[in-house]
Amino acid sequence: MADPSAHPVRAAWHGARAQLRRGWHILLTRGPSKFQFWLIALLIGIAAGFAALLFRKGIEALERLAYGTKDPTRLHTHIIDLEWYWIILAPTLGGLLVGLVLNRYTSDGRARSVSDVIEGAALRDGRVERRAGFASAIAAMITLGTGGSSGREGPVVHIAGLISGWVSRRINADGITGRDLLGCAVAAAVSASFNAPIAGALFALEVILRHFAVHAFAPIVIASVAGTVINRLEFGDVTEFVLPTATVLEFYAELPAFLLLGLVCGVVATVLMRSIFFAEDMGDWIQNRLHLPRWLRPAIAGVALGVMALGFPHIIGVGYETTSAALTGKLVLHEAIVFAMLKVAAVSVTLGGRMGGGVFSPSLMLGALTGLAFGLIATAIFPEVSGAHTLYALAGMGAVAAAVLGAPISTTLIVFELTGDWQTGLAVMVAVSTSTALASRMVKRSFFLTQLARRGVHLAAGPHAYLLSIQSVKSLMRTPQHPKAAPEDACWKLIEDGVYVDVGATLEAAMPIFDRAGVLYVPVVSLAGDGAAPELRGALFHVDALKAHNRALAAVSEEEHS
16 A cells, blocks of 8 residues: 555645644543643634524514514514504414424423533532523524513523633533533524624623632623624624714713712612512412413413513514613603603513523613613703713613622623713713612622522622532542541441431532531431431531532632733
8 A cells, every 4th residue: 555645635635634633632531731722712702603693683583574574673562563462462472483492302390591601610620501502592583583672691691601602512622622612502692693802802801700810800701792793794783772963971960960860770670670579479379279280381471471462562572672762862851750650560560471582682772771761851851961861871771780780890891881981981980880889789799699599509799609519529528438537336326316417418508517516527418318227427527518619619719810
């Protein structure tokens, strides 16, 4: 057989293949170098950008199909002329499809969103659920395309998590790399959704990773810029909302009004969040009380939305048409107040009914309406020291959104990037600071962290608390064969006194036992149930638990400060 190296081209080809195989092997075994990681971040940014773009296009296509509109950006105006039965039927059928999808492909019938991505970053090395994630993306697209009153940012963030998780599994990424890749994908998805590269990068750091480590900044920015380029190739370099004229702040005399606006927006944001949680609890209670199947719950929510939309079609969909009307001052006082109240109800019905979607776009709309109403009142009372009332709508939009997301930095920037108005920084920053300060004390720091806390995942307290929930007792216990095992007789004595921990538990359950019992070790048992005697599996020593927890805290601190 001829030697492949005899031909120069063939030799070069075989050499290139060998180098690629070697490079892939090194990538899998040693992890990516800095240059490789930045290249991967760029590719993930492009993929997440296209995913966000396709998701948006899919929603618009469904809106055209469901409502027959030629311009989805003016959906509310178009709905007014539709027959009443179709206004009810569209979200009802959409809810039914959502229920069937989520019932078939998720374990609990719940659509995944931003809170699940935050949990994946903190507890699962940057990975999210694949099967439930894909189902949630489809459900959210159906929800938003058929009139659900929620936002598209939550689903695109989770889609980004699916993309980064696939890459992390392919290259066998460790926890730090997996989280950084997740941040890259989220930044690209957010920037592609809103044409907001700065806010997209900071959203990934502030909300998802929840730190501003230097090592993560460069690749996340690269991915965010890539996502923005995808958006601008399709839509051009235009802002999401177009303001008629530049807004002007009347020197510093008006700043106290924006402090007060921030407090009002903090209360409004809290009302929105608690209304959603109340709707979820009521939905669970009704579902259990009437023994309704899971797949029917979103359809019932769709009926309720359709009935509300008969009188107030602005509640349908993402709501950018109404948000734009508020920012440009096209609504009067009573319209702004009524629309804000109904939007809270509609979002609560949508998310409480498990139809899918996010809360960012609804919080923008609610904030713009709140700010406009406040501005109309403030400028009427103090006309001599007031600027345009639309400035209050802009500040209110940022203030409510920041309080809901628990992200004052990225939300402030995204308001600027969505509107292109950078001259009102003081007003927006003042309102955002007071709204987040108030709302974070009325919930567990943000909507997403409160969602997780309601599921028993306590990330708001910080790594010293949530790391306990991922460290298993079984991995740290000393078995009876251990050279320094606990005396078996002493273990049984403690078990008789009720001092023991299950072998399947975590340090979250074990550490309080040490504090309560004041012992050096706790017996670890297997509980058979039905009154059967427990089986002694070993003992968890307090010193071993503390050492493991300190190592985990040190690793987190190193990651956050590297």
